Structures are given as structure tokens and as C-alpha cells.
Amino acid sequence: MRRLLPHPVVSGCLFLLWLLLNGTVEPGPALVGLVVALLGGWALALLDPGQPRLRRPGLALRLAGTVLVDVARSNLAVTRIILGLNKDRQAGFIRIPLALREPQALAVLAGILTATPGSAWVEFDAEEGWLLLHVLDVGEEEEWVRLVQDRYAQPLMEIFA
Amino acid sequence: MTVTLLSWSLLLAQLMLGAAMVCASWRVLRGPRAQDRVVGLDTAYVNATLLLITFGIRSGTSVFFEAALVIALLGFVSTAALAKFLMRGEVIE
Amino acid sequence: MMTQAAELPWFAAVPVALLLLAGAGLTLVGSLGMLRLKTFYERLHAPTLGASYGMSCILLASMIFFSVLQTRLVLHEIAIAILVLLTTPVTLMLVARAALHRDRLEQSQGVPASARRRPDGDAS
Numbered sequence: 001m002r003r004l005l006p007h008p009v010v011s012g013c014l015f016l017l018w019l020l021l022n023g024t025v026e027p028g029p030a031l032v033g034l035v036v037a038l039l040g041g042w043a044l045a046l047l048d049p050g051q052p053r054l055r056r057p058g059l060a061l062r063l064a065g066t067v068l069v070d071v072a073r074s075n076l077a078v079t080r081i082i083l084g085l086n087k088d089r090q091a092g093f094i095r096i097p098l099a100l101r102e103p104q105a106l107a108v109l110a111g112i113l114t115a116t117p118g119s120a121w122v123e124f125d126a127e128e129g130w131l132l133l134h135v136l137d138v139g140e141e142e143e144w145v146r147l148v149q150d151r152y153a154q155p156l157m158e159i160f161a
Numbered sequence: 162m163t164v165t166l167l168s169w170s171l172l173l174a175q176l177m178l179g180a181a182m183v184c185a186s187w188r189v190l191r192g193p194r195a196q197d198r199v200v201g202l203d204t205a206y207v208n209a210t211l212l213l214i215t216f217g218i219r220s221g222t223s224v225f226f227e228a229a230l231v232i233a234l235l236g237f238v239s240t241a242a243l244a245k246f247l248m249r250g251e252v253i254e
Numbered sequence: 255m256m257t258q259a260a261e262l263p264w265f266a267a268v269p270v271a272l273l274l275l276a277g278a279g280l281t282l283v284g285s286l287g288m289l290r291l292k293t294f295y296e297r298l299h300a301p302t303l304g305a306s307y308g309m310s311c312i313l314l315a316s317m318i319f320f321s322v323l324q325t326r327l328v329l330h331e332i333a334i335a336i337l338v339l340l341t342t343p344v345t346l347m348l349v350a351r352a353a354l355h356r357d358r359l360e361q362s363q364g365v366p367a368s369a370r371r372r373p374d375g376d377a378s
Contacts, residue, residue: 017333017336020329020330020332020333021330021333023328023329023330071306071307072307075280075303075306075307078284078287078299078300078302078303079280079283079303082283082284082286082287082290082291082300082303083283083286084290091293091295091296093295093366095366095369095370095371097371110343110347111340111343111344114302114342114343114346114347115302115305115306115339115342115343116302117284117299117300117302117303117306118299119299120295120298120299120346120347120350121343121347121350122295122347122350122351122354122369123350123351123354123369124369125368125369125370128370130369130370130371131369132366132369134295134298134299134350136296136299162264163262163263163264163267166264166267166268166271167262167267167270167271169271170270170271170272170274170275171271171274173274173275173278174274174275174277174278174312175278177275177278177279177281177282178278178281178282180282180285181278181281181282181284181285181286181304182285184282184285184286184288184289185285185288187288187289188288188289188297194294194356195356196294196349196352196353196356197294197297199349199352200288200294200297200298200300200301200346200349201288203301203342203345203346203349204284204285204288204300204301204304207281207301207304207305207309207338207342208281208285208304210309210334210338211277211278211281211304211308211309211312214312214313214316214331214334215274215278215312217316218270218274218315218316218319218320221323223320223330226316226330226331226334229334230333230334230337233334233337233338233341234337236341236345237337237341237344237345240345240348240349241344241345241348243349244345244348244349244351244352245348245352247349247352247353247355247356248348248351248352248355
């Protein structure tokens, strides 16, 4: 089973995407999709990205919900800034210490922070674990540190533990 | 009734996306530095993808969907290559 | 023009119209940011507006439109959504790192020399 399906989640996603693009569940396209999904899984196993283990799917779903709400809120805040409704704001760089070391978890965190309009991941120092973040409206620096550490990094550490 | 509502909202949406394309293109032309132009180009690619989707809704066919998919892919590859070029001065090392 | 739209019932047409306007509006605001924001690092935030909820709204409108029109689920727009959602942060991070690298080479003002917090505490 391990040899046939080295990355079951990735293969499953590939299969679903194939069905979506074809728009049918007829046996012909589905069979081709199955072959594509298997080949994709093997190719990924050859590249050997390491086996990420998703520990707590419930927590992952809750984190996804949090991110959706946060991105919506940040969208509104950035809209106000661009339209010039928020005059007394200060853009700047913020340094945040991170205990997270898992490459997959860091990639997800980078995606979350950059996809949020108000903040952008700029650099990560892997040796000492410092993250350099650029934010559009700094406000309280402590709040940003707490937001990243407690709201995102903590759940990610539990999910990818 | 639904036709007028849809065609007017489509027209407005397309005008807004067109204006967004103009803004992004202005940043590409204006610069001032190479990285500004690259971010402008990336924005223009996303806007072009969305504009093609609205054209698809107007025509009622899925041809535009495939074009939008190709544009979205091209946008990622070209911006990634340009960013690599900015970093090192060479695309292939 | 818009011949098929006549068959669309109003309970689908209204959300499609609203989603289209909201998505295009958000994308326009994001691109306006490309003009209005002053520095490169500020402008880095602008495209995410269009690439997050702007894109989602327009793709959702397209999904509702075609699903109701063809009376079957048309979900292939999700492919574009996943693509844009995954690639935009990656490209922005790449460009940000390249810009930081170039700024450090040119020793520009207001750019941190490293991600580490220095003991002497530089302000930027």
C-alpha cells in the first residue's frame, strides 16, 4: 500500500482536480485520472519532500476558518488605507521570533501571512528563528508578534507535530 | 429584467477590471525600479485572468475559462523567472 | 449578446451580479494601490486584494452562473482559484526577497540588514 500510494492526500487531490477539469465522472476520464494521480504520487515520492504528518484535522479546519475571517478583515483594512481613509498609519518592518522549524509548517505560515493583504513575509532566518515581516499598518508591534505566534504558529506546530 | 441586470453589472465589472489593468500597466511602464515593474506585471496577470472569466460569463462558453487558466499559469511562471533574474542576474544557473 | 442570460432566474442573477461587482471593485482597489502607495514594500501588499477575495467573488459568480444555466454543477473554476491562491504568495515572496537582496547590495536606507534582532538594537 505504501509503495502503490506513497502520498495518498496528494494523489487524491490530483484525481479530484482531474475530474473537476473534465466535468464528468464517466469511467473513461476517471480511469485516466486514476493513472495521473498514481503517477503524480510516485513522481513526488521520487522527489522526496519528506512525509508531513497531519496530526489534528479538526484543528486544521479551524485554522482555515480563522484565516478566512482574518483575510476578509485585512481586505477591508487595506481597502481603507488605499482609499485614503486611514491617514495616521505607519508601514514598516517587524521582527518576530519563531519556534517553528518544520519546513512544511513554515511554508503554510508563509502562505497565510503573504495571502493576508496587510502583511507580507520578507525573510526568515532559519538559524535563530527570526521572521522579518513587512506590514502596511504597524500599530502595536507587540500585537503583531502575538498574532503570528499564538494565532498561527501555535496551531501549526500542533498540526505538523 | 435579469438580462439588463446581468449585462449592466457585467459591463461595470469589466470596466472596473479594465481600469485595474490600466493601473497595473502604469506601474509596469513607470517603474521606477525593476522590482516595481515585476509586481505590476504580476497584478496585471491576475487582473487579465479575472477579465477573461467575465468575458466567459458574457459569452456563455467555457473557451474563455481555458484561456484564463493558461494566463494564470503563465503569470506564475514568468513572475517566478523574473524574480529569480532580479536576485542573481541570470535565469538559468 | 447575453442570449443565454434570459433563461437565468432572478434568484441566481442577483447574487451573480453582486458578486461580480464586489470582486471587480476589490480588484480595482488593489490595483489602485499600485498607483497610490509610495514605496515598493507597501505596493507589495496591493495585489493580494485582487488575488484573495476579489478572485474568489468573480469565480464564485462564474460558478453560480454556469451551474444554474446548465442545471449541473460546474466547478472547474476551482482549479483557477487553487492556482491563483497558491501561486500569488509564492511569487510575492520571491519578488520581496529579490528586492531585499538588491536593496542590501545598494545599501538603501530603511531596509533591515538582517532578520535577526541585534543586541545594539537598530531601529529599522
